[in-house]
Amino acid sequence: MSSNRELTMSSYVGIGVGLMMIVGLEVILTFQHMATRTLLFSLLTLASLEAFVAIMYLMHVKYEQPILFWTIFPATLFVLIFLCYFFPDAFRMFSMRLK
């Protein structure tokens, strides 16, 4: 994962152009009259891909020691997934209130 050979500035511009192309693809998909669930899944997949590229290259995680990646990202993903999973369960607290 880690590498000492950083990209040149023109390569970063190429990454920026690639990210803009993904945004363009998102806009095209939006106007394809897809089912809401399919559109949501497609947009989230593309956004996650963009985020991964941004984290690895723009935020330089690819060039840091692997321990940084393995310390931060699995734990964060775990928290985010469980946050999403338990979020609606919080509404149960309203019915648990003492009358």
Added chain:
Amino acid sequence: MNHSELAVVEAHAADVETSRLEHGILMEASPYGIDKKKLGMWMFIVSDACTFAAFLFAYGYMRIGAPVWGTPFGSSSIVNGVVMTAILLSSSLTMLAAVRASQSGEKASAKNWLGVTMLLGTIFAALHLREWFKLIGEGWRLFYNPTGGAPQFGATFFSVTGLHLTHVVTGVIALAFVARGYNQGRYDQSHVETAGLYWHFVDLVWMFVFPLMYLMNAH
């Protein structure tokens, strides 16, 4: 104490002194091999990612729970959103250029790139506010939907985009402070790099905010 024992004690004392001079206090080097400011920024980014995720999950659940959801964005708003995305992405590239220039000791170039990044951030904020005022002009409020649908659209849209806008404005102010300190010699390249990390995170969040808040609500 013989001569060899004395030499060992002196060598240890020299190591301690070197460590104290390098780190300020006696401590081991970071196992992550990065500056402590940068590690602190990563911790902040993780906590901030959870905050944004909570806002976006709340939006998702409200949207699923509402029978009719507002879709106020026409093609002009989407084009505006694409332009905003392009500007924010470009600002990430100029931020990278600033970090590179500071790492190679090109102070004037780093300062200029930081200035361009601040300018792009300000343009982004202005376009964002234009979109807000357009919606407010159409009658959208925090708790009011002029089309008669779910009133939660305004609450979720203005909160999520407002939180992001706050981050952009804070980022521009932080970059101004870093640029000033760097120019005066109070800050070094590690400060520029840490500020850059924050700026890229703001860009990263927008990659989720734009499709979820704008594209999913296009008519």
